[in-house]
Amino acid sequence: MLFNSYEFIFAFLPIALAGFFLLGRVSRGLALGWIIAASIFFYAWWRPVNVLIIGPSILINYAIARSLVVLSVDKTRAQWARALLIVGIVFNVCFLGYFKYLNFLTTAVNDLTGTTFVLERIVLPLGISFITFQKIAFLIDVQARRVQSFSFRDYCLFVLFFPQLIAGPIVHFREMMPQFHQVTCRFNKDNLAVGLTLFLFGLFKKVVLADGVAEHVTPIFDQSSAGVAIPLIQSWIAAVGFTLQIYFDFSGYTDMALGLGRCFGVRLPLNFDSPLKASSIIDFWLRWHMTLTRFLTAYIYNPLVLALTRRRFAKGLPGVAGGKASLGAFLQLIAGPTLLTMFISGMWHGAGYLFVAWGVLHGIYLTINHAWRILVARLWTDKDRYERVMEPVGFVLTFLCVAVAMVLFRSRTAAGASELLQGMVGMNGVSLPSQIYDRIDSLTTLLEPLIDIAVGGSATELATAVIWIGALLVIAVAAPNSLQIMSRFEPALGFKVRPLSKLGRAVIWRPALQWALATAAIVVPAVMRLGGKAEFLYWQF
């Protein structure tokens, strides 16, 4: 069931909440059981058969986790626990692999060997990538004894809690369970007010902002996939427009998830921290889809760096230290693990060459960023001056890099992506509506030797697209984000109050009439636009 649908907002959510509060008066156990039942219903709504696919996997993981608890207590059986953990991880990866990558693998084999295997199309169960990652993390945590005991109900709550079931945030058992154990299951007006407001902010971001700009972006990507050469300005509209679309779509979804969790008295972890304000690509990944970065860092990148450092030290080779690194250490301890981690991130997002290319490109960005940091520490010692000069440069460069990579992420065909990238560097010329072309003919004569200029397109369409993108850019880059607006009520786990601008301080939410009116004002256009078929971009993963 989509968060942005009539049936969710006007039927499912009110019933789920009312049932939770009413049963909470009788017993906490019943209320928590109700959340589990509601979550299964929520998941089954789109395709009931999905429950039959995901259900057994959940039960198998539960059985493995319970056995791990027993085996991990006894140190003499540690190798059995490790072996079982590996079995569990392999099971989950194969499970995901079957649904998500088998088709891709067949295509890749066909491409490489010229064969023509055809598989029946396997329908991806909703949210399988998120659900699988979360279960792998859980097994690792149990084996490491970071989770020492849990009941079947705890486990189901953790795996199925519908606000974060399909597209995250990716949560840890140890940050959720203490909350479920303390939640009162009673009506609480503060939680409900904060939760619903966050939900409505998210709804507005998704339905009005993201879906609004998508109307200008989608046709361009469709054309490029169909092999149409896209001129300069339209290519940039597509790249920058989609960057904004996915930001408002995914951070909007996350706000809704956080808000829903809060309605039930549970805080979900921070997932977005104004990533488009980042001044380096490293900074960007610390602020964009933060729970995925956290997962990849903790379970792939860090163990890899630790193992490689051990190997280097055992051979008497140096590590990376104090901003210094030999070329060997840099390649082995920074470049290699970064590229591998981002390759996996690309694969996780989608089974296709373009997602892999997107991940690897970000891996290259990050590697360059790390190399730059090491060089700068040697060459540019005045840190204050560096920050002053390089922060704006870094900000622009980061945004451009993210937008270029988004072309790969969004394009459906490699040819389409290349068409757009060529367009962005001017290889497809410029196309200007006649109203604009006629007014700047002195400029066009000047530019004509450099780039092909053609007359075409509608001035109104161009102006609307530019206004949309300009407005969203200002909101993403200059305005306080939704969590900062809610900062007085600790809207997310791990939320830290950053120093706010004057504007930021002026728009801190509190339960008051003017805020109710302002929220209503943004909800009206959002509700009017409900009922479309616009899914969240991240629900496909």
Add this chain to the structure above:
Amino acid sequence: MSEQALLSLFSRILGELLGDPSIQLRKETTRADVPDWDSFNYVNFIVAVEMELGIRFSVADVESFETVGDIVTEARALLA
């Protein structure tokens, strides 16, 4: 090995890594308290401690150490 002995050993190792012999670690010290003790130097420190003591921390422990005291406690448990 006593806590005190481990603390002075850790101080010496970190001092050598960061080129600052004046570093004195205490049980409540965290990474944020020591300038330049970034994530790379943290891994280097952990591996150097492992080699010096002939022990091996689990990945999960390396992830979850918050204070120097946590590392001391785990090192003592592994040495026992």
